[in-house]
Amino acid sequence: MALTITENNGIFKVExxxxxxxxxxxKNHCKTLLNVCGEVIIDLKNIAFIDINGLLTIRSLYAYAKASxxxxxVIGDGSKIDPKNKKFKVAA
Known part of the structure; x- marks a missing residue:
């Protein structure tokens, strides 16, 4: 599944x-937006999966924003709940 980033009312939805x-x-998309707009809000509510590389990317974007x-x-936690097991499906 590819990564899709769409904008709606200043919020960038990541799927x-x-x-x-x-x-x-x-990272490249958000850095460009930070340089142009000065503020970026990403919504992770609809991501299917995030691994340690994705988490490190988000952390590096925070550091980049602070330095610049x-x-x-970041809004939405990207987690999905399995109703059978009531467990969060995320990876780290």
Whole structure:
């Protein structure tokens, strides 16, 4: 599943899988937005999966925003709950 980033009212919705293959796409896109807009809000509510590479990318984007005096926000936790097991399906 590819990574898709769409904008709606200033919030960038991330859908798909954030892993070693797609995390650079997310980082490059967000850095460009931070440089142009000065503020980026990403919504992870609809991601299917995030691995350690995706988490490190989000952490590096926070650091980049702080160093460049811009604002980076993450909303939605990206977790899905399996109703049978009532467990969160996330990877770290």
């Amino acid at each position: 798909g899988i954030v892993n070693s293959t797609t995390s650079n796409q997310l 005096n811009t604002s980076f926000y």
